[in-house]
Amino acid sequence: MAQIPSLENAPLNLKSIRDKSERELVNLLKDVRGTKCLVIDPKLSGSVSLIIPTSKLKELGLELRHLTAEPVQTECTKVVYLVRSQLSFMKFIASHIQNDIAKAIQRDYYVYFVPRRSVACEKILEQEKVHNLVTVKEFPLYMVPLDEDVISFELELSEKDCLVDGDVSSLWHIAKAIHELEFSFGVISKMRAKGKASVRVADILNRMQVEEPVNSNDVGRPEVDTLILLDREVDMVTPMCSQLTYEGLIDEILHISNGAVEVDSSVMGAQQEGKKMKVPLNSSDKLFKETRDLNFEVVVQVLRQKAMTMKEDYTEINSTQTVSELKDFVKKLNSLPEMTRHIHLAQHLTTFTSKQSFNSQLDMEQTLVEAENYDICYEYIEEMIHKQEPLTNVLRLLVLFSVTNSGLPKKQFDYIRMELLHSYGFEHVVTLNNLEKAGLLKKQEFKSNWLTVKRTLKLIVEDTDTSRPNDIAYVYSGYAPLSIRLIQQAIHSGWRPMEDILKLLPGPHLETKRSGFPSSPSVDSLHGASNGVADGRRSIVLVVFIGGVTFAEISALRYLASKEGMAYDLIVATTKIVNGATLIETFMEKLG
Amino acid sequence: MKITALLVLKCDPETREPVILANVSDLSQFGKFSFYRSNFEEFIVFIARTVARRTPPGQRQSVKHEEYKVHAYNINGLCAVGFMDDHYPVRSAFSLLNQVLDVYQKDYGDTWRFENSSQPWPYLKEASDKFRDPAEADKLLKIQRELDETKIILHKTIDGVLARGEKLDSLVEKSSELSLASKMFYKQAKKTNSCC
Numbered sequence: 012m013a014q015i016p017s018l019e020n021a022p023l024n025l026k027s028i029r030d031k032s033e034r035e036l037v038n039l040l041k042d043v044r045g046t047k048c049l050v051i052d053p054k055l056s057g058s059v060s061l062i063i064p065t066s067k068l069k070e071l072g073l074e075l076r077h078l079t080a081e082p083v084q085t086e087c088t089k090v091v092y093l094v095r096s097q098l099s100f101m102k103f104i105a106s107h108i109q110n111d112i113a114k115a116i117q118r119d120y121y122v123y124f125v126p127r128r129s130v131a132c133e134k135i136l137e138q139e140k141v142h143n144l145v146t147v148k149e150f151p152l153y154m155v156p157l158d159e160d161v162i163s164f165e166l167e168l169s170e171k172d173c174l175v176d177g178d179v180s181s182l183w184h185i186a187k188a189i190h191e192l193e194f195s196f197g198v199i200s201k202m203r204a205k206g207k208a209s210v211r212v213a214d215i216l217n218r219m220q221v222e223e224p225v226n227s228n229d230v231g232r233p234e235v236d237t238l239i240l241l242d243r244e245v246d247m248v249t250p251m252c253s254q255l256t257y258e259g260l261i262d263e264i265l266h267i268s269n270g271a272v273e274v275d276s277s278v279m280g281a282q283q284e285g286k287k288m289k290v291p292l293n294s295s296d297k298l299f300k301e302t303r304d305l306n307f308e309v310v311v312q313v314l315r316q317k318a319m320t321m322k323e324d325y326t327e328i329n330s331t332q333t334v335s336e337l338k339d340f341v342k343k344l345n346s347l348p349e350m351t352r353h354i355h356l357a358q359h360l361t362t363f364t365s366k367q368s369f370n371s372q373l374d375m376e377q378t379l380v381e382a383e384n385y386d387i388c389y390e391y392i393e394e395m396i397h398k399q400e401p402l403t404n405v406l407r408l409l410v411l412f413s414v415t416n417s418g419l420p421k422k423q424f425d426y427i428r429m430e431l432l433h434s435y436g437f438e439h440v441v442t443l444n445n446l447e448k449a450g451l452l453k454k455q456e457f458k459s460n461w462l463t464v465k466r467t468l469k470l471i472v473e474d475t476d477t478s479r480p481n482d483i484a485y486v487y488s489g490y491a492p493l494s495i496r497l498i499q500q501a502i503h504s505g506w507r508p509m510e511d512i513l514k515l516l517p518g519p520h521l522e523t524k525r526s527g528f529p530s531s532p533s534v535d536s537l538h539g540a541s542n543g544v545a546d547g548r549r550s551i552v553l554v555v556f557i558g559g560v561t562f563a564e565i566s567a568l569r570y571l572a573s574k575e576g577m578a579y580d581l582i583v584a585t586t587k588i589v590n591g592a593t594l595i596e597t598f599m600e601k602l603g
Numbered sequence: 604m605k606i607t608a609l610l611v612l613k614c615d616p617e618t619r620e621p622v623i624l625a626n627v628s629d630l631s632q633f634g635k636f637s638f639y640r641s642n643f644e645e646f647i648v649f650i651a652r653t654v655a656r657r658t659p660p661g662q663r664q665s666v667k668h669e670e671y672k673v674h675a676y677n678i679n680g681l682c683a684v685g686f687m688d689d690h691y692p693v694r695s696a697f698s699l700l701n702q703v704l705d706v707y708q709k710d711y712g713d714t715w716r717f718e719n720s721s722q723p724w725p726y727l728k729e730a731s732d733k734f735r736d737p738a739e740a741d742k743l744l745k746i747q748r749e750l751d752e753t754k755i756i757l758h759k760t761i762d763g764v765l766a767r768g769e770k771l772d773s774l775v776e777k778s779s780e781l782s783l784a785s786k787m788f789y790k791q792a793k794k795t796n797s798c799c
Contacts, residue, residue: 212794315775318777322774325761325768325771334754337753337754341760344765347765353772354778357778358781593775
């Protein structure tokens, strides 16, 4: 089955967005005549594979290579580099060209920057004296549809860029992507933003509308009614918790990348050992679409029920002689590959979820979120450090501790820091400094607001029924993600009634109404103007996460969108899909 | 070509005489008040019983009697008997009888095992009229053969895909293991907390 999601049922025509990117890339490549070698940034190749199948690239007469420090091995006289604007890549490209010159190899070189060229990058090419040998162009890939209701801006370092390095160039990228959507689907009239970065994006977007306005007459009725921008920083609790939805759990344990997961083929029941297998995970897989957002407890029951039903039908078919019944059963067999795939995958996940360490970590997370007993958690973390458990697991709990407690008490902070460096090595001092600078792991200076936030927004939901959920808390088995509670509130009654709570969360907030031209900020409630269902089709709320979103948060949004009486379709756009581990890893650096 | 009579009989090994369950005869050759009418019906019943008694379950046979060809088809004790003339093709005759038994089974299920008398069954009259032309029976035969072949192919497809059920057994077993391995994430945590 295809790795690229079909997007046929998307509430917004995301297929047109993808098709446009594909055309632009193909045209850029066709500009270079003859056979050529495409050298692509390894991480970027994942994004590109969601836009155009590799088989199609090969039809263009391309040789494909990943960009590394090693010289490019090819007979082609034309080399095209497709790269993000990253300084380190420029050194690679320069050394490739210099290596060719030293060997008297004559080639034409092209550097296509994604999404746009950067002065700093070209400066390096100049310094290395190769700029005059390359043709520079831009491939404006600002977003990639991951699924029918999920868009990624593919900005994986943006969280660290903003919080640690103060680099806000990614905010321009995000605003540009949203503006592109407005050119396709109309001006978004209502905007809410929470967080420093989100408010800045809102500002940039308004300026873009002035400089390069989307003409209302060109587009017709706007399809997106409301834009909600949210900084990851506003809610760092949620990504530090273990996701318990099927898709979220796959990401936690096996790491989903560009809509697929890579596992050993023996996991999937194949015979050959040591070989890897890519399993696509998107809504084109009907069974996955049905199970992805369920709590894992329920997924297991669903898969078992389906297997038993198929078995019963098979037993029955052997004693039934009707041709139409036989044909019906053969039709049911079409779902067998999906069923087999997911039973194998789920079985593999249970080898992790049944471990004591998994359940203990879960227990500590839930204890921290409930703010019940910090002493137990402190002791547990200390024990983890002494046992040298994986560092990311330790840091996740520490960040969760710090964020829910407004930092660690000074004595404990100093002690833990010393224990960490002693146990894992002093080279991790940079990581700890980054986390501290980002405000994720710090000394306590004032009393925590978490209890107030938790109670007011009802973030702890007792007796969550995971099989028939009545609250978004089912995605974390009892904890309702703070981020999604804010969105839930924004959609139902606006943020005005909860100004006091918003002020307790990091960063400014903003509510504004926009039109063909910018107006002064004014507060508007979605609740009052019930224009959700106009011509039989629900209006769309675009929720943008700056700094990342977890699969479990997306599941919670899908749950909200599926509720009876809900007037909106929800589409998520994010810098990147994240989980606790990948988020922590963006702050990790080593000396030297 | 002509169908003179169609009958459905119960042939129970424990019973000496087969029981007439349903019958229809074409008596158009006789006048309404003809002396031969009632005699002919007795004749039909007598011959049908005799032939049915001599046709074991799962078997077919044809017997020539005077100007009639009598065909009988016994499936699990339910026997269809047809009186045709010499020109009616044997293959078509059995195709018709097979159809009669199929429809009887469909209409009455297994209730005939407890029947000991004849009941009116309109279908016999319809079949008698419809299949006067053997081509109709041939058409039916062809369809039936195609269905049978389709069934065989479908069964082979299903068994091939499922390795005769082994794959399904494996999946059911695996998914049952999943259920055992699954844990209540939240309640487990609460339980642990209460211990501390």
